[in-house]
Amino acid sequence: MHVCYLYHKEYPQNNATATNEFPRILSSLGVDVTVIAARTAPAQPAREVVDGVNVHRIPTDKSTRKSIEPTRFGYRGLQKIDELCRADPIDVLHMLGFPNLGLVLHPVPWLDAPENVVVDIRGIGTSSKLLNWISRVALNVQATLADNVNTLDRVMAESVLLDDAAAEIVPLGADFERFRPGDGSEIRRSLGLSSTDVVFGYTGVLNESRALDRMVEAFAAAHETHPQSKLVVVGDGNARTDLERTAARLGCSDAVIFTGEIAFADVPEHVRAFDVGFAYIPDRRPYRIQPPLKTVEFLASGLPTLATDTPGNRRFVQQGENGLLCSDSKAAYADAIRELVDSPTKRETLSANARASVREYDYTHIVESRLLPLYERIVADEPSSP
Numbered sequence: 001m002h003v004c005y006l007y008h009k010e011y012p013q014n015n016a017t018a019t020n021e022f023p024r025i026l027s028s029l030g031v032d033v034t035v036i037a038a039r040t041a042p043a044q045p046a047r048e049v050v051d052g053v054n055v056h057r058i059p060t061d062k063s064t065r066k067s068i069e070p071t072r073f074g075y076r077g078l079q080k081i082d083e084l085c086r087a088d089p090i091d092v093l094h095m096l097g098f099p100n101l102g103l104v105l106h107p108v109p110w111l112d113a114p115e116n117v118v119v120d121i122r123g124i125g126t127s128s129k130l131l132n133w134i135s136r137v138a139l140n141v142q143a144t145l146a147d148n149v150n151t152l153d154r155v156m157a158e159s160v161l162l163d164d165a166a167a168e169i170v171p172l173g174a175d176f177e178r179f180r181p182g183d184g185s186e187i188r189r190s191l192g193l194s195s196t197d198v199v200f201g202y203t204g205v206l207n208e209s210r211a212l213d214r215m216v217e218a219f220a221a222a223h224e225t226h227p228q229s230k231l232v233v234v235g236d237g238n239a240r241t242d243l244e245r246t247a248a249r250l251g252c253s254d255a256v257i258f259t260g261e262i263a264f265a266d267v268p269e270h271v272r273a274f275d276v277g278f279a280y281i282p283d284r285r286p287y288r289i290q291p292p293l294k295t296v297e298f299l300a301s302g303l304p305t306l307a308t309d310t311p312g313n314r315r316f317v318q319q320g321e322n323g324l325l326c327s328d329s330k331a332a333y334a335d336a337i338r339e340l341v342d343s344p345t346k347r348e349t350l351s352a353n354a355r356a357s358v359r360e361y362d363y364t365h366i367v368e369s370r371l372l373p374l375y376e377r378i379v380a381d382e383p384s385s386p
Helices: 018-028 069-087 129-145 154-160 185-190 213-225 240-249 264-272 293-300 330-342 344-357 363-379
Strands: 002-006 032-039 047-050 053-059 092-096 116-121 148-151 198-203 229-234 256-260 276-279 305-308 323-326
Touching (some): 002 018, 018 032, 018 363, 032 069, 092 363, 116 154, 129 154, 148 363, 185 264, 198 264, 198 293, 198 330, 213 229, 213 240, 229 264, 240 256, 293 305, 293 344, 305 330, 323 330, 323 344, 330 344
Parallel strands (some): 002 092, 032 053, 116 148, 198 229, 198 276, 229 256, 305 323
Antiparallel strands (some): 047 053
16 A cells, blocks of 8 residues: 655654654554655755655745645645655655645546545644635645545534544554653753652744733742742743743742743653643633643653643543643632642652553554544545445
8 A cells, every 4th residue: 555645844844743653653564654745944855764754854944834835745745746746655644734735635637646545634823813714615625525524623623624524533643652641850950840840831833823921920839839849841832932031020030940942852752751731722612622732742751730621631531530620711720839749649640540541642642543444445445435
């Protein structure tokens, strides 16, 4: 079987998203895998083999999505597929859903393409009401044109698709080899943290739309009465400066550590330095329906996880079993932080359950039990299972 992925992203990326993990794991299972990805720097090879995956890179500008670049890239990707199909037939084309490839929603009839097209809906991608509506329309058109559509979660399918029953669920996961329990004492020392500090950790892009000022404000309120609490924020983005100012204004700069962006290879070790994973997301469109990657990575690392009570987080967090869910409010989060600081026993109990509770979301398991059987079924033209 020959599977080709087309997406306006780098390969490999500086993270462990499915766009990295699916091709790598499929290749390790003996599947012939091609990735058509973005080439954003002249130093990147136009073609190479990475972990057994044949990678073709197309020059593009990814500095903004509000341009014709995704559409231009998508069409050039289809031209590359046309070229590849003539030399080596492709059985399945796996495309990321709108808006990743701009207006390219499906292969065009004048270019050769695989008979089996899978559209992967990983999120709506915008919090603007108008663009959200446009995104939903485009995704439903794309789903109608495709032979198969998959989403991360049944809630997402019901929220986005008109024919949600036809969608396959291929959930978000984590690399359990990278994200695992372990000793993070070296990172703690490098960050100036002591063994008596109770460290809450956040990982992710620090964008304004994520409303992370509420996380900092909640932590500051709890820190006033629980000075042994610390907050480590791993990542960077356009909101970082404002978040640093917020911490300074609230008098907790010494307790909030911003690491900036770090290489993905170093993220798991930083996560192991946390005592609690802080899976804050705003309870609003589009974040509330998307299962957050950080949440499953925290749990895979054996961390008790504090998370916003949203449908996306509820996929992974069971209240009082492996973490705590709370409403999207400063007061609720501050109370939850205090509760976890005050009770080492509760943290230990939640931690003991964490990794096993999300074992089914190991990316290797997802590929073997969900993704590869899906490809085999559609290639064999068998009806989808309910």
